[in-house]
Amino acid sequence: MAWRYFLSREVPSELEGLQELAQDLRWTWSPQADRIWRRVDSQLWNATRNPWLILEVISQKRLEELAGDPEFRQELSRQLEERKQYLERPTWFDLRYPSPETCGPVAYFSMEFGLAEALPIYSGGLGILAGDLLKAGSDLGVPIVGVGLLYQQGYFRQSIAPDGHQVEYFPFNDPALLPIVPLRDQDGQWIKVAVELPGRTLHLRAWKAVVGRVELYLLDSNDPLNTPADRTITGVLYGGGPELRLQQEMVLGIGGWRLVESLGIRCSVCHLNEGHAALAAIERAHSFLDEEGVSFWEALWATRGGNLFTTHTPVPAGFDQYDPALLERMLGSYVENELKIPFEDFLRLGRLWGRRDEPFNMAYLALRVCSATNAVSRLHQEVSRRLFAPLFPRWPKWELPIEVVTNGVHVPSWEHPEADAFWNRFCSEERWREPTEVLVEQVRKASDEELWELRNRCRCALITVARKRAYRACACRGAAPEELQQCQCLFDPNTLTLGLARRFTAYKRPTLLLHDPERLVRLINHPTRPVQLVVAGKAHPLDSTGRDLVRQWVLFSERPDVRGKVLFLEDYDMELAAEIVCGVDLWVNTPRRPWEACGTSGMKILAHGGLNVSELDGWWAEAYSPEVGWAIGDSGEHGDDPGWDAQEAEQLYTLLEKEIIPTFYERDHRGIPVRWVQKMRESMSRLTPYFSANRMVRDYVDGYYTTLSQRYARRAAKGGRIARELFQWERELQSHWKGIHFGPLETETVEGEYRFTLPVYLDEISPDWVEVELYAEPLPETSAPVIVRMSRGQKLVGSINGFLYHASVPANRPSSDFTPRVRPFHPEACVPSEVTPILWYR
Ligand SMILES: *Cc1c(COP(=O)(O)O)cnc(C)c1O
Numbered sequence: 001m002a003w004r005y006f007l008s009r010e011v012p013s014e015l016e017g018l019q020e021l022a023q024d025l026r027w028t029w030s031p032q033a034d035r036i037w038r039r040v041d042s043q044l045w046n047a048t049r050n051p052w053l054i055l056e057v058i059s060q061k062r063l064e065e066l067a068g069d070p071e072f073r074q075e076l077s078r079q080l081e082e083r084k085q086y087l088e089r090p091t092w093f094d095l096r097y098p099s100p101e102t103c104g105p106v107a108y109f110s111m112e113f114g115l116a117e118a119l120p121i122y123s124g125g126l127g128i129l130a131g132d133l134l135k136a137g138s139d140l141g142v143p144i145v146g147v148g149l150l151y152q153q154g155y156f157r158q159s160i161a162p163d164g165h166q167v168e169y170f171p172f173n174d175p176a177l178l179p180i181v182p183l184r185d186q187d188g189q190w191i192k193v194a195v196e197l198p199g200r201t202l203h204l205r206a207w208k209a210v211v212g213r214v215e216l217y218l219l220d221s222n223d224p225l226n227t228p229a230d231r232t233i234t235g236v237l238y239g240g241g242p243e244l245r246l247q248q249e250m251v252l253g254i255g256g257w258r259l260v261e262s263l264g265i266r267c268s269v270c271h272l273n274e275g276h277a278a279l280a281a282i283e284r285a286h287s288f289l290d291e292e293g294v295s296f297w298e299a300l301w302a303t304r305g306g307n308l309f310t311t312h313t314p315v316p317a318g319f320d321q322y323d324p325a326l327l328e329r330m331l332g333s334y335v336e337n338e339l340k341i342p343f344e345d346f347l348r349l350g351r352l353w354g355r356r357d358e359p360f361n362m363a364y365l366a367l368r369v370c371s372a373t374n375a376v377s378r379l380h381q382e383v384s385r386r387l388f389a390p391l392f393p394r395w396p397k398w399e400l401p402i403e404v405v406t407n408g409v410h411v412p413s414w415e416h417p418e419a420d421a422f423w424n425r426f427c428s429e430e431r432w433r434e435p436t437e438v439l440v441e442q443v444r445k446a447s448d449e450e451l452w453e454l455r456n457r458c459r460c461a462l463i464t465v466a467r468k469r470a471y472r473a474c475a476c477r478g479a480a481p482e483e484l485q486q487c488q489c490l491f492d493p494n495t496l497t498l499g500l501a502r503r504f505t506a507y508k509r510p511t512l513l514l515h516d517p518e519r520l521v522r523l524i525n526h527p528t529r530p531v532q533l534v535v536a537g538k539a540h541p542l543d544s545t546g547r548d549l550v551r552q553w554v555l556f557s558e559r560p561d562v563r564g565k566v567l568f569l570e571d572y573d574m575e576l577a578a579e580i581v582c583g584v585d586l587w588v589n590t591p592r593r594p595w596e597a598c599g600t601s602g603m604k605i606l607a608h609g610g611l612n613v614s615e616l617d618g619w620w621a622e623a624y625s626p627e628v629g630w631a632i633g634d635s636g637e638h639g640d641d642p643g644w645d646a647q648e649a650e651q652l653y654t655l656l657e658k659e660i661i662p663t664f665y666e667r668d669h670r671g672i673p674v675r676w677v678q679k680m681r682e683s684m685s686r687l688t689p690y691f692s693a694n695r696m697v698r699d700y701v702d703g704y705y706t707t708l709s710q711r712y713a714r715r716a717a718k719g720g721r722i723a724r725e726l727f728q729w730e731r732e733l734q735s736h737w738k739g740i741h742f743g744p745l746e747t748e749t750v751e752g753e754y755r756f757t758l759p760v761y762l763d764e765i766s767p768d769w770v771e772v773e774l775y776a777e778p779l780p781e782t783s784a785p786v787i788v789r790m791s792r793g794q795k796l797v798g799s800i801n802g803f804l805y806h807a808s809v810p811a812n813r814p815s816s817d818f819t820p821r822v823r824p825f826h827p828e829a830c831v832p833s834e835v836t837p838i839l840w841y842r
Contacts, residue, residue: 009055012067017080022051023179024083026212028116029135029412031420032082036075040066049575050118052179087213091141092434093701101713103706104268106144107260108133109252109277112237113148113216117575118179119209120154120171121218123237124503125600126312128574129376130273132410132600133700136693138212139412139433142701145265146216147256147280149248150175150207153236158538158571162477164554168541170236175220180207183217183263193219193258195250198329202230202247204255217263219255246322246330249362253279254334261287268709271308271700272370275320275362281307281369286338292719295727296339300369302723304834306712308704309370311363311402314383314597321359322350352390364391371711371830372704374403376598379621383594394838398778398785401833405703406619407598408696411688414604416461416582422446422454423607435698436689444685448677449670451609455585455680456493458608462583463491466534469569469576490564496531496664499584499605501572504539504546506640507595511549513588514556515649523656524565529665531656532565534580536572581605586660589614590652593621593637606688609680613652613660619691628683630655715828722828729769729826730835737837739763740770740822743802745841747815753808754815758790758841760822761802767792771825772805776817790820 011018027033028049037045037054041062044054066072097103112127113119115134122128130146137144156168183191183206191206203223209216221233233247257280260267270284281303289299313319324347335346349368350360367373367388375381381404385397392400412432415423423431426442446454471487491497502508513520513533523531535553539546550568557566569576581587581604589602589612596618603619605612613630614620624631632651638644663675689695715723743759760772776786788807796802809818820841824831832838 010060011055012063014067014073015063015076018076019055021076021079021083022055023181024210024212025115025119025179026083026086026138026210027051029410030082031412031417032079036072036079039072039075048118049116050177050179053118053177056177091139091213092698093141093143097701097706101710103143103701103709104713105265106142106269106271106705106709107147107257107265107267107280108137108144108271108273109147109256109280110273111149111248111252111276113146114574115209115211115216116179117573120173120573121148121151121237123155125598126274128409129312129407129600132408132413132693133273133697134211134214134216135410135413136408136432136697138214139410140694140697140701141213142697142705144214145260145267146211146214147252147260147277148216148218149234149237149252150178150180150218150220151234151237152220152222152232153239155237156538156541157573159476160473160550160554160568160570164551164558166539166547166550175207180209180218182206183208183259191259191262192223193255193262195255195258196334197230197247197250198333200227200230202226202233202251202255204251204259206259217256217259219251219259221251242322242326243330245320246326249276249279249320250330253277253281254283256280257283257287267306268712269306269308269705270303271310271705272366273310274312275309275366278309278362278366278369281366282339285369288716288720289339294720294724296341298720298724298727301726301730301834302715302720303712304369304371305715305723305828306708307370307372308700308708309366309373310376310405311366311373311384311388312376312597313363313387314380314595316387319364320362322362324351324356324358324360327360363388367391367833371833372403372708373401373833374405374704376405376407377619377622378404378406379594379618380404380597383597392832392836394840395832395836396775396777396785398783399832401830403703405696405699406622406691407600407603408690408692408694409600409603410693411607414578414581415607416458416578418454418457418461419582419608422450425450432692432694436692436694439689440685443688444681446681446684448672448674451677451680451684452672455609455677458610459497459583459585460493462497462534462579463493465579466491466567466569466583470567473570486564490567491532492530492565495565496529496586496661497534497584498531498586498588499534499580499610500588500590501534501536501569501577501580501601502589504537504549505543506545506549507592509590509592509645510535510537511552512590512645512649512652514552515646516653517556519653520556521559521561523653523661524562526661529661530565531661534567534569534584536569536576536580538572577601577604581610582608584610585664586610587612587614588652589620590632590648591615591617592640593617593633593635603687603691606683606691609684611676611679611683613655615648623687623691628679628686630660711828726826726829729824729829732765733769733824733835733837736763736765737839740765740839742820742841743796745820749811749815752811754811754818755808756790756806756815756818756820758805758820759796759799759802760805760820761796761799762822763801765801767801767803769825770822772820772822774807774809774818775821776813776819779813786818788818 037051110130112122113130114122114127115131134146154171159167193204195202203225204219207218222231284303285299350365351358375384384402385400504510554568557568587602587605599618602612611629616631616633746757748755772790774788790805790807793804822839824835
């Protein structure tokens with residue numbers, strides 16, 4: 001039996017299972033969903049895409065009717081069978097990791113999750129990524145649970161006023177109508193967790209959303225036991241000032257980890273999606289400390305082995321930073337009474353210099369409480385290494401412990417039924433539940449005709465919905481009948497269709513195409529090679545620049561000379577995004593490098609055969625090649641220099657005029673643009689499988705979750721024996737590192753080799769606990785430095801802990817390129833992620 005918020009709804013026994021089906025957000029990516037929910041109530045389904053809500057509000061009479069409809073019952077049982085199969089079939093994960101010790105459960109913490117419009121607890125890319133990750137985790141059978149917050153208000157909805165201004169509406173998230181249920185224990189008791197705030201206890205209610213095989217747990221503070229102010233802590237996503245933000249992060253991190261534990265889930269891996277969630281790692285250590293009776297630092301050594309931090313920010317301003325006084329007020333007693341460490345020591349985890357007024361940086365905290373950190377595109381890895389370099393003084397940038405897992409999108413959630421049907425012709429229906437590398441060659445087999453047909457169908461699908469949306473918006477504004485009439489014939493189904501949809505904020509440069517409006521008008525109205533344009537996006541309510549950018553597009557679209565060919569669609573959300581990415585021939589993305597950490601919207605068009613023209617930033621910097629699309633920019637960084645913006649606008653216009661538009665309109669005798677179609681084929685086959693959440697999740701599992709899970713298990717075993725040893729090791733290094741010094745380096749050249757000999761005095765540090773190495777910067781054309789371990793030879797007579805170290809290297813570059821250094825070593829430690837000292841010979 002499914003628990004409900006209000007226990008009022010009796011579903012006739014003939015419809016058993018309908019509630020489970022309605023609750024499982026797999027409707028957002030199951031091609032069958034439409035078939036059943038439209039039958040239940042097509043109007044509600046079209047308006048809300050929320051089966052849970054439909055079941056909540058339709059009449060008992062309608063349910064009885066459906067119960068008496070044999071066709072409906074048949075459809076239901078087909079879908080229940082299909083769901084059962086989905087849940088029970090062996091998955092990629094089962095087959096790859098049959099032994100449960102390889103990878104324990106993963107808890108994935110995120111401030112936002114974009115799973116469906118029916119559950120509006122996201123604002124943009126970060127949340128969509130988290131949602132796509134859970135969905136792909138479900139498809140692949142990864143043992144993962146999501147942890148997030150249930151906001152009483154969804155992110156704002158947008159409409160456009162007659163004068164072109166953005167108007168915001170803040171919808172109320174009625175928990176009874178969201179596809180979530182209270183999380184109850186076996187006795188039916190609503191599960192709650194508590195977090196201490198100054199002078200009071202914050203009571204948090206727990207909810208559950210079902211995402212296929214995966215569960216997402218959400219906490220909210222709107223409990224009558226809390227003070228009125230505390231009840232609004234989970235009121236709005238990213239709302240309020242620093243105090244509220246910190247409280248939300250305490251709820252997510254501390255409350256979230258407590259919730260996972262109270263459910264009896266013994267997580268081995270804690271994955272922090274952005275620094276907001278860093279307190280989860282602190283609470284994890286707290287829990288270990290309580291259970292094993294060790295110190296906080298020993299507990300941190302144990303648990304950090306299983307923590308992963310994904311950073312999404314390309315600029316320092318993107319990090320959450322808190323005034324230490326605020327932090328002390330909110331967390332002081334937790335740190336001193338629960339973690340049992342001086343508050344000053346805690347502060348050090350989030351700071352660089354330790355000046356009194358230095359803010360506490362949540363990203364620094366996240367990095368220091370995790371044994372692995374990853375960026376979200378290769379370019380972002382470089383940028384992140386720059387941002388975090390101050391945490392690793394004297395370490396070469398090549399060795400900074402920030403790895404990369406490039407983001408991907410959950411293709412089944414974004415692909416239009418037309419695209420699904422197309423892919424089904426060449427690939428297995430199970431394609432997104434299995435490794436995707438095989439798809440590359442399969443989809444390449446598509447003929448020119450098939451590819452072009454797909455493109456035309458998808459473009460038409462967009463035009464149909466664009467007309468409907470435009471009609472509705474016009475009607476709401478009270479437009480005249482002739483204007484409404486015009487909405488019905490907006491756009492032309494054979495015209496090259498450009499799309500851009502994004503957050504309207506300065507760095508995304510959403511109006512780059514408007515740099516020279518007359519030139520754009522000429523492109524649009526070209527007599528034989530016209531283009532049309534779909535635009536959407538919201539500006540943050542407080543971002544007046546962004547709001548002005550929205551208005552510029554709206555006003556442009558109302559110019560009489562482009563009317564019917566340029567459309568600003570209001571209220572950009574997941575649903576509108578899916579409609580747009582399906583239909584556009586060309587996706588235009590123009591961020592200022594390197595401010596787009598990855599970007600995912602351009603990946604959503606791939607499965608539909610859309611092509612990208614984009615700044616060489618984020619994912620496009622690694623995806624682009626001339627065979628798959630077009631690029632602007634020069635791979636350099638130019639800040640917000642308006643001169644450079646102008647130059648790039650020029651570059652974009654020229655590329656469109658000379659290259660892109662002619663390619664689209666150059667047809668062979670069949671009417672097919674052969675060069676365009678060839679690019680589609682390359683883009684679809686090379687990029688779609690790789691830039692999918694399927695590949696991303698497999699990268700996380702193979703590269704991180706398994707390693708972290710086992711590392712944690714080793715460190716935690718026997719009451720944290722290894723963790724305690726690591727703690728001692730770190731202490732010893734700290735006390736004696738300054739005493740390490742070198743004797744003179746000697747270099748001989750023998751038979752084409754350099755032989756280096758170096759006396760090293762290790763103070764009281766055991767020689768097993770350090771490594772002496774030769775280091776040389778990468779040669780031109782390579783990206784990895786040369787690191788050669790020096791072997792320890794005889795003890796130096798008369799010395800305390802002094803040894804002679806040796807190494808030989810090929811003499812193919814000057815011997816002065818090689819510099820000896822001493823760094824910490826322990827087989828169970830991650831260096832320099834967890835301990836950072838390093839000593840260079842010079
Ligand atoms: C995919 C998506 C995003 C992320 O887009 P980027 O511009 O690539 O960061 C944001 N909002 C919505 C509604 C989306 O669907």
